[in-house]
Amino acid sequence: MTLTPQNISDIRASWQVLAADADGFTADFYAALFRRDPGLRPLFAHTDLPAQRKKLVAALALVVRHADDLSPVLGPLEEMGARHVGYGVKNSDYATVGGALIETMEAHLCEAFSSEIREAWTAAYGAVASTMMAGAQAAEARKSA
Numbered sequence: 001m002t003l004t005p006q007n008i009s010d011i012r013a014s015w016q017v018l019a020a021d022a023d024g025f026t027a028d029f030y031a032a033l034f035r036r037d038p039g040l041r042p043l044f045a046h047t048d049l050p051a052q053r054k055k056l057v058a059a060l061a062l063v064v065r066h067a068d069d070l071s072p073v074l075g076p077l078e079e080m081g082a083r084h085v086g087y088g089v090k091n092s093d094y095a096t097v098g099g100a101l102i103e104t105m106e107a108h109l110c111e112a113f114s115s116e117i118r119e120a121w122t123a124a125y126g127a128v129a130s131t132m133m134a135g136a137q138a139a140e141a142r143k144s145a
């Protein structure tokens, strides 16, 4: 993963602002996600959404903390990607989630949302999503072996 020092400081500084209203951020994120693809709603039919919002914040905070060296979290992210197969998540859903995430960041950071911040989060999300998808693919391969 090739996050620049500038990417890392943009991610950390913007996360500080977003995490100050973590509840509002995650509520708006799921609203944006279901607006972009109402077909994803059934995946969360039996989900305790307030609890899920806290889990998402914890996962994002972990990525922010390890933004300078993601290697210790790559294994856990692969395992998380494998679990997502069981939740009914498809590879194509990662782009929808990424779009909803960036859209919500932009809405919350307002004029502070620079093109550098967009690039930094797009790179970080891309790295996380591709690691999760690799974990999902490995799990699928093990199943059909």
Ligand code: HEM
Pocket: 040, 043, 044, 046, 047, 048, 052, 055, 056, 059, 060, 080, 083, 084, 087, 089, 090, 093, 094, 095, 097, 125, 128, 129, 132
């Ligand atoms: C960077 C991408 C993502 C992150 C960081 C993330 C984070 C999480 C976390 C921490 C959980 C809690 C359970 C666990 O750890 O396995 C979870 C569950 C879940 N995620 Fe994700 N996720 C991501 C992508 C996606 C995508 C693309 C979808 C597609 C809609 C999705 C849908 C779900 C669903 C349906 C659950 C299960 C909720 C339940 O327990 O009922 N996630 N996610």
